[in-house]
Amino acid sequence: MKTKNIMIVGVGGQGSLLASKLLGQLLLSQGYDVKVSEVHGMSQRGGSVVTYVRYGDEVNSPVIDKGEADYIISFELMEAARWISFLKKDGQIVTNTQQIDPMPVIMGAAEYPDGLVEKMKATGAKVDAIDCLSLANEAGSSKAVNLVLMGRLSHYFDAPEEAWQAAIDATVPAKFLELNKKAFALGKNA
Amino acid sequence: MKQLMQGNVAVARGLYEAGCEVVSSYPGTPSTEVTEEAAKYDEMYCEWAPNEKVAMEVAFGASLAGRRSFCGMKHVGLNVAADPLYTASYTGVNAGMVVVVADDAGMHSSQNEQDSRHHAIASKVPMLEPSDSAEALAFTKIAYDLSEEYDTPVIIKMCTRVAHSQSVVETAERFVPEPVPYEKKIAKYVMTPANAIRKHPVVEERTLKLKALGEGRVYGGVELNRVMYCENAAEHVGVIADSTSFQYAREVLGDSASYLKIGLVNPLPEQLFRDFAENVKEVIVIEELDPILEEHCRKLGIPVKGKELFPICGEFSQNLVAAKLGCEVPEGVTLDETIPVRPPVMCAGCPHRGMFFTLNKNKCTVLGDIGCYTLGSAAPLSAMEMTLCMGASVSALHGFNKASGPESESHTVGVIGDSTFMHSGMTGLANIAYNQSNSTVIILDNSITGMTGHQQNPTTGYNIKGDPAGKIDLEALCRAMGFNRVRVVDPYDLAACDAAVKEELAAPEPSVIISRRPCALLKYVKHNPPLSVNTEKCVGCKSCMRIGCPAISMRDGKSVVDQTQCVGCGVCTQMCKFDAFEGMVGKEA
Structure with missing residues (x-):
């Protein structure tokens, strides 16, 4: 199988590392060669962060380039738009509708763009936008946004439910398992 | 069993499987996880050293004692450790000694983009360069055999994309070779000119043998x-x-x-x-x-x-x-919209914020250093004008003041974190004490090595495993160096910061201000409930925006506090003349 590409984007500190760990676990269990690439360090301090997940028969490069992503999973609305040039023409975006102002917006030097969901849809990209923060809070913690997104992504993926559940079991700390499974289910059924 | 493993974790696994017994490193992105992961194996002694030079000398000593050893660092760390490396190339090793250096092409988290291969060439030390996690593990293991067979330290060169990418590896059991007995060998280990003169040709001969090894491609079952x-x-x-x-x-x-x-x-x-x-x-x-x-x-x-x-x-x-190469490049989706940049920022509740606000307000010239606080150079605080390398804030401040005299001494400070101060700020401070410039050094003590992801250091009182350890008393250390003026201030208290900065700059002798409060992201730090804005009191004057807190923004002409980010530090309440922030613990609404 030709290499497929999933990008996970968001704001440093939002918990994208757990999402990539979970996806890596899932894809490995499905028999694929997998590479997952993260950025640590300075950009984690509230900057724009991106994680690349690649899978297929033989994966070479650890990164995803412009025009290559089959899926963009975004923890924050503007970040989905920032990385949209990495999406394939027929690619799928799954995004949280939460908005987090970056420093230039906070300082009044720039404005948070309006109507991003509609604008992204107008490019021809498939966009699935949901309020993950509310669903995460419903599950019991604002930190469960990552599992809500994973639940939503499971719609588009040819992987059995048991494989998802096994990947969640393997990556989420036991203490928060129930909460995270609830978040996954809320995302899936949203 | 096949499993996904990050490159750095694979190196740590390689250390474990190769029977490494002593690990000493200084954290630095993208190398940090090698040592963090190694510390999870109880079979290996692991530590954070104060800097890379110390770490490499510790590893050398362990090798001398006959146990396989390791030190890890980022590319610029190898500059610090270059001194022992270049001569360990001459002495060679007793048991195997392996060094990891992680380069950062693209400068995701570094101050330069140097190519560490130059260090290998210049020091005449063999260097292996893996291209994925499986190779990272395999190369680390054979590096020990190579080190012992060719009597040399061996460098493994990582880069951000290999260090921080997960790919598939297969693990094996740990095998610890018999310790090599230590023997007194003055001609081998004492690099006086007379002995070093005899060693240099040995190094050249070794390089020829290693070249021949590269021709043969395979070593220990691994394709070099x-x-x-x-x-x-x-x-x-x-x-x-x-x-x-x-x-x-x-x-x-x-x-x-x-x-x-x-x-x-x-x-x-x-x-x-x-x-x-x-x-x-x-x-x-x-x-x-x-x-x-x-x-x-x-x-x-x-x-x-x-x-x-x-x-x-x-x-x-x-x-x-x-x-x-003139090949086809995929076309992506294009969105005609300007997306504002999202640079990294100091976190909500970051203790550095209060001090940088104070320095900016007092129009200080700020010579900075390497750490989270380098973000103090960003708008709106914009309170840092120089960052060179670890420790340079203190030493360059002395040079700046010696060059300009009282004119700069009255408004120039050096700022350095606790870990960076231990790394190489102490020697600069000794220079100020010794050669007497009227300098004001501010140690931003957030009780952790922050930017690299929370590693302990000699001032925190805990070791790499989180167990109690020796704790260096910064105040006593500065006093012992001869500083009469050493004071501690809480950076959440803007008035106290302002007084400390004004008084120490005005004082007719060198001084140290320790701006002390633990990093807000530390697990043991208890956060206050988030604050909120009383929209009737808020007049939209934007005074609170001057501290550059990512949790505060303006909506419809009024300040709003992001409830998911705010940790209730209360620095913003000190900016507001209208008492618009509500919910501050210990303060009446």
Whole structure:
């Protein structure tokens, strides 16, 4: 199988590392060669962060380039738009509708763009936008946004439910398992 | 069992399997996880050293005592450790000694983009360069055999994309070789000129042997250098590449090209290059940063294309390689919209914020250092005017003040974190105490090594495993150096910060201000409930915006507090003349 590409984007500190760990676990269990690439360090301090997940028969490069992503999973609305040039023409975006102002917006030097969901849809990209923060809070913690997104992504993926559940079991700390499974289910059924 | 493993974790696994027993490192992105992960194995003694030079000397001492040892660092850390490295190349080792250096092409988290292969060449130490996690594990293990057989430290060179990418590895059991008995060998280990003169030719001879090893490609069952010919190789290009450049080239060209993949990047073999060049149509060298493989080819008289196609600056990707080779590049979705940049910022509740606000307000000239607080240079605080390397804030401040005298002494400060101060700020402070400039040094003590992801250091009182350890008393240390004026201030208290900065700059002698409060992200730090804005009191004056807190923004002309980010530190409440912030613990609404 030709290499497929999933990008996970968001704001440093939002918990994208757990999402990539979970996806890596899932894809490995499905028999694929997998590479997952993260950025640590300075950009984690509230900057724009991106994680690349690649899978297929033989994966070479650890990164995803412009025009290559089959899926963009975004923890924050503007970040989905920032990385949209990495999406394939027929690619799928799954995004949280939460908005987090970056420093230039906070300082009044720039404005948070309006109507991003509609604008992204107008490019021809498939966009699935949901309020993950509310669903995460419903599950019991604002930190469960990552599992809500994973639940939503499971719609588009040819992987059995048991494989998802096994990947969640393997990556989420036991203490928060129930909460995270609830978040996954809320995302899936949203 | 097959499993996904990050490159750095794979190196740690390699240390474990190779029977390494002593690990000493200083954290630095993208190298940190090697040592953090190694510390999870109880069979290895692991520690954070105050700096990379100390770490390498600890590893050397352990090797001398006959146990396999390790030290890890980022690229600029190897500059600090260069002194022991260059002479350990002469002494050689007793038990195996391996060094990891992690480069950061693209400068995701670094102050420069230096190519560490130069250090291997200059120190004449062999360097292995993995291109994925499986190689990271395999290379680490054979590095110990190589170190012992060729009597030399061995460097493993990582880069951000190998260090922080997970790929599939298979693990094995740990095997600890018998300790090598320590023997007194003055001619081997005491590098006086007379002994070193005898050792230098030995080093040169070793390099020739290692070159021959590279020709043979395989060592200990592991392919150091790999040759992959495509069908009808003479009619297709041949790519010479190392590390991730090989992966990008393979992704773009697949089986339509031949490859000479270099894993032993120092020393480089000669015949292997010549043979490869003869068997392919033309040679293209793909390597990030400096043209080291390319210049090797040119020295051998092999005509190649290299940096005439590929940039020296920044990291590569498959699209970059495809474009430079004239291959098709995929077209992505285009959105005609300006997306505001999202630079990294100091976190909500960051204790550094209060001090930088104070320095900005007092129009201080601020010489800075390496850490989270380097973000103090960003708007709106904009309170840092120089960052060079670890420790330079203190030493450069002294030079700045010696050059300009009282004119700068009255408004110039150096700021340095607790971990960076332990790393190499102490020596600069000794210089101020000794050569007496009227300098004001501010130690931003957040009780952790922050930017690299919370590592303990000699001031925190805990070791790498989180167990109680020795704790250096910063106040006592500064006083012992001869500073009479040492004071501690809470950076959440803006009035106290302002008084401390004004008074110490005005004082007629050198002083140290310790701005002390633990990093807000530390697990043991208890947060207050988030604040909120009383929209009737808020007049939209934007005074609170001047502290650059990511949790505060303006909506419809009024301040709002992001409830998911605010930790209730209360610095904003001190900015507001209208008492618009509500919910501050310990303060009446």
